[in-house]
Amino acid sequence: MDLLExxxxxxxxxxxxxxxxxxxxxxxxDVIAAMALAARSYVDIDQLQRQVGTKIAQLIGAEDSMITTxxxxxxxxxxxxxxxGADLTRIQALPDAMGYPNTIxxxxxxxxxxxxxxxxLIRIAGGKPHPIGSVNSVSEAHLTGAxxxxxxxxxxxxxxxxxxxxxLSLKQVISLCQTxxxxxxxxxxxxxxxVRFTGSGxxxxxxxxxxxxxxxxxxxxxxxxxxxxxxxxxNAGIGRPMKIGKEALVGLYTATAKYMQRNVEAEQARCxxxxxxxxxxxxxxxxxxxxxxxxxxxxxxxxVVTDAGKAAELVAFLRKGxxxxxxxxxxxxxxxxxxxxxxxxxxxxxxxxxxxxxxxAR
Ligand SMILES: *Cc1c(COP(=O)(O)O)cnc(C)c1O
Numbered sequence: 267m268d269l270l271e272x273x274x275x276x277x278x279x280x281x282x283x284x285x286x287x288x289x290x291x292x293x294x295x296d297v298i299a300a301m302a303l304a305a306r307s308y309v310d311i312d313q314l315q316r317q318v319g320t321k322i323a324q325l326i327g328a329e330d331s332m333i334t335t336x337x338x339x340x341x342x343x344x345x346x347x348x349x350x351g352a353d354l355t356r357i358q359a360l361p362d363a364m365g366y367p368n369t370i371x372x373x374x375x376x377x378x379x380x381x382x383x384x385x386x387l388i389r390i391a392g393g394k395p396h397p398i399g400s401v402n403s404v405s406e407a408h409l410t411g412a413x414x415x416x417x418x419x420x421x422x423x424x425x426x427x428x429x430x431x432x433x434l435s436l437k438q439v440i441s442l443c444q445t446x447x448x449x450x451x452x453x454x455x456x457x458x459x460x461v462r463f464t465g466s467g468x469x470x471x472x473x474x475x476x477x478x479x480x481x482x483x484x485x486x487x488x489x490x491x492x493x494x495x496x497x498x499x500x501n502a503g504i505g506r507p508m509k510i511g512k513e514a515l516v517g518l519y520t521a522t523a524k525y526m527q528r529n530v531e532a533e534q535a536r537c538x539x540x541x542x543x544x545x546x547x548x549x550x551x552x553x554x555x556x557x558x559x560x561x562x563x564x565x566x567x568x569x570v571v572t573d574a575g576k577a578a579e580l581v582a583f584l585r586k587g588x589x590x591x592x593x594x595x596x597x598x599x600x601x602x603x604x605x606x607x608x609x610x611x612x613x614x615x616x617x618x619x620x621x622x623x624x625x626x627a628r
Contacts, residue, residue, distance in 0.1 A: 282595075311512060318515045340485040379427070
C-alpha cells in the first residue's frame with residue numbers, strides 16, 4: 267500500500283492543465299534530488315533566497331528576482347512593495363498604508379478569480395483596487411482619467427481567466443503608465459514565455475513556479491532591482507506568513523534552469539501526438555475539434571464537441587470514475603469538453619479514450 271492509499275487519497279488523471287487544485291505539476295527527478303539535498307542541509311536562508319533570486323533573474327532576463335510561495339503571494343508582495351518601498355515602518359504598518367498612495371488600477375475585465383479573488387491580494391497588501399472601464403470595454407481614456415496622486419501601481423493580469431476582448435493590451439498599458447510614471451505589475455502566473463514578460467518594460471512580473479516551469483509550489487517576482495528589494499523587505503512584514511523554505515528554493519532553481527534549456531519542439535511534438543491520439547479515439551463516438559489556447563499560448567488541446575447538457579454530464583461522469591479524470595471545463599457552456607495533453611503520463615490517453623467511449627455507449 268503506498269502512502270496516498272494509506273491516506274485514502276485517490277490519484278487522479280489531470281487532463282485539465284497546470285491546475286493548482288490538482289497538484290499543478292509532477293517534478294522531474296533532478297528537481298526532487300535537489301530538494302532532498304536541501305532538506306538534509308542547514309543554510310543561511312537569506313543568503314540562499316538572495317542567491318537563487320539572482321541566478322533565476324539571470325536565467326529569465328530580469329534585473330533581479332525574489333522567490334515566493336506562489337504567483338498569488340507574488341502579487342501581494344508586488345503591491346506591498348509599490349506602496350511602501352523599502353521603508354521598514356511602512357512595511358510593518360501594512361495593510362495600513364499610513365496615508366501613502368495605495369490605489370492599484372486594474373482593468374474591470376481583469377478582476378478575476380484564479381481560485382480566489384485577485385482584488386483581495388491587493389487589499390491584503392494595503393492597496394485599494396480601483397477598477398477602470400467596464401467588464402467588456404476599457405479605453406485609454408479610462409486609464410489616463412484614473413491616474414492621480416494616490417495611484418501606487420497598475421496591475422495587469424495576463425491570463426485565460428480574464429475577459430479576452432475589449433481590454434487594453436499590455437503594450438498600451440505599459441506605454442501610458444510609463445508616460446505618467448505609474449509602475450506596472452503583471453500577474454503572468456501561468457505564462458510559458460517568461461522572457462516575453464520580463465522584457466516587456468513592466469516594473470515587476472509574478473510567475474507561478476509550479477505551472478509552466480514545472481517546479482515545486484513556488485513563485486517568482488522578477489523585475490526592477492529596487493522594487494525586488496522592496497518585495498524582499500516585506501519578509502519583515504506581510505511577507506512572513508508567505509515565507510518559503512530551502513527545499514522549495516533549490517527545487518525551483520533546478521526546475522527553472524531545466525525549463526529554460528528545454529526542447530520546445532520535442533515537448534510540442536509529444537503534446538501534438540497525444541492530442542492526435544485522443545482525437546482519433548474520441549472521433550469514433552462523437553464529434554471532435556482541435557482547440558487553440560484561450561489566452562494565445564502555444565498549447566493545443568483535444569475537444570469533444572456535443573451539447574452543453576451532455577458536456578456537463580460527461581465532466582461529472584469522468585470525475586466520478588476510477589481513476590477520476592479531470593478534463594478542462596472552460597468551454598462546457600458551449601458543449602465542449604477539452605483535454606490538455608501537457609500533464610498526461612504514459613497510459614493516461616488510453617484510459618481517457620476508454621472512459622469517453624463508456625460515456626457515449628450508455
Ligand atoms: C494560478 C494563478 C494564480 C495563483 O498562482 P499560485 O502560484 O497558485 O499562487 C494567480 N493568478 C493567476 C492569473 C493564475 O492563473
